[in-house]
Amino acid sequence: MEGFAQWLAGTSASAVVQKTLWLIPLMQTIHIVCVALVFTSVVMIEFRILGYTKWGSVAETAHRFVPWIFTCVAVMAVTGSVLIIGEPTRSLPSFEFQMKMLFLAVALAFTIVFARSVRRNAQAWEDNSSARTAHSALAVVALGAWCAVVIWGRWIAYTVQH
Amino acid sequence: MQWIIDYLNSLGDSPVSLWIAESTWAFPALEVVHIFAISMVFGTIAIIDLRLLGLASTRRPYSEMARELLPWTWGAFFAAAICGSVLIMSRPAGYFENADFRLKFVCMALACLNMLVFQFITSKNLAGWDRGAPPVAARVAGAVSILLWIGVVYFARMTGFTMVQGGA
Numbered sequence: 001m002e003g004f005a006q007w008l009a010g011t012s013a014s015a016v017v018q019k020t021l022w023l024i025p026l027m028q029t030i031h032i033v034c035v036a037l038v039f040t041s042v043v044m045i046e047f048r049i050l051g052y053t054k055w056g057s058v059a060e061t062a063h064r065f066v067p068w069i070f071t072c073v074a075v076m077a078v079t080g081s082v083l084i085i086g087e088p089t090r091s092l093p094s095f096e097f098q099m100k101m102l103f104l105a106v107a108l109a110f111t112i113v114f115a116r117s118v119r120r121n122a123q124a125w126e127d128n129s130s131a132r133t134a135h136s137a138l139a140v141v142a143l144g145a146w147c148a149v150v151i152w153g154r155w156i157a158y159t160v161q162h
Numbered sequence: 163m164q165w166i167i168d169y170l171n172s173l174g175d176s177p178v179s180l181w182i183a184e185s186t187w188a189f190p191a192l193e194v195v196h197i198f199a200i201s202m203v204f205g206t207i208a209i210i211d212l213r214l215l216g217l218a219s220t221r222r223p224y225s226e227m228a229r230e231l232l233p234w235t236w237g238a239f240f241a242a243a244i245c246g247s248v249l250i251m252s253r254p255a256g257y258f259e260n261a262d263f264r265l266k267f268v269c270m271a272l273a274c275l276n277m278l279v280f281q282f283i284t285s286k287n288l289a290g291w292d293r294g295a296p297p298v299a300a301r302v303a304g305a306v307s308i309l310l311w312i313g314v315v316y317f318a319r320m321t322g323f324t325m326v327q328g329g330a
Contacts, residue, residue: 029316040205151194157188
């Protein structure tokens with residue numbers, strides 16, 4: 001990974017990102033706005049499952065917010081890639097970055113499984129469901145996984161050694 | 163203005179400031195909490211703004227949505243303000259003199275003004291559109307709000323670059 005990062009840093013694409021002064025702040029701003037939208041969307045779904053918010057069914061809440069999670073994650077894959085191309089040795093070999101990606105995979109897996117489950121059997125996710133305790137526990141774990149993505153992501157900036 | 167700088171410099175010598183500035187984990191840890199809080203602030207405001215723009219949650223009554231979401235917005239804003247205040251304590255005078263940091267607060271002040279205009283003038287006839295399409299004035303309020311909050315995020319991120327402290 002270190003070798004690949006070194007190679008990427010030497011490409012002309014990396015030079016373009018570094019020399020275009022407005023590009024990195026713009027990408028980061030879009031990235032942060034998407035972080036906010038994903039995090040709030042996740043919280044809205046988890047809060048509805050946990051009963052902190054009451055309006056609409058779990059299925060309706062999922063229908064409202066799950067597309068935002070996938071769309072914003074796709075946008076962040078693009079903005080994140082541009083940032084990596086600009087400074088590959090900052091992120092790719094970093095333990096924090098790798099943990100962020102690991103937890104992202106876990107958090108996305110939770111979201112995909114939840115989205116499929118609620119689409120196939122909306123009734124099972126309603127408040128009177130016998131599986132409510134298990135669903136609440138899953139909601140907390142999934143939210144924890146998304147929080148871990150944010151925490152590891154922020155920590156990348158504080159362990160740069162190059 | 164010099165007395166403000168002097169005061170902020172003396173503030174920067176306080177025990178809290180020294181702790182933030184010297185600790186390796188305090189600044190990033192507070193930043194993480196700040197990010198969670200601003201994410202909720204921005205996200206819940208975006209949900210409401212998109213409803214005002216008539217772009218999302220259109221079947222949901224505005225008043226009911228505001229009643230359910232705004233307490234979370236204010237709670238998160240309060241948390242962000244506390245974390246932000248402690249972060250500022252690491253270099254009070256430096257932040258005060260930073261142009262991007264000032265512009266961030268200009269955006270927040272304008273967003274506050276926009277909110278007050280909406281609350282006390284625009285939403286007077288809310289009963290007429292609570293369940294339907296919002297009028298032009300409400301759409302303008304939603305658009306202005308979301309743009310100003312994107313501005314807050316942009317200038318906050320730029321502050322990280324121009325302050326050049328710890329991580330970027």
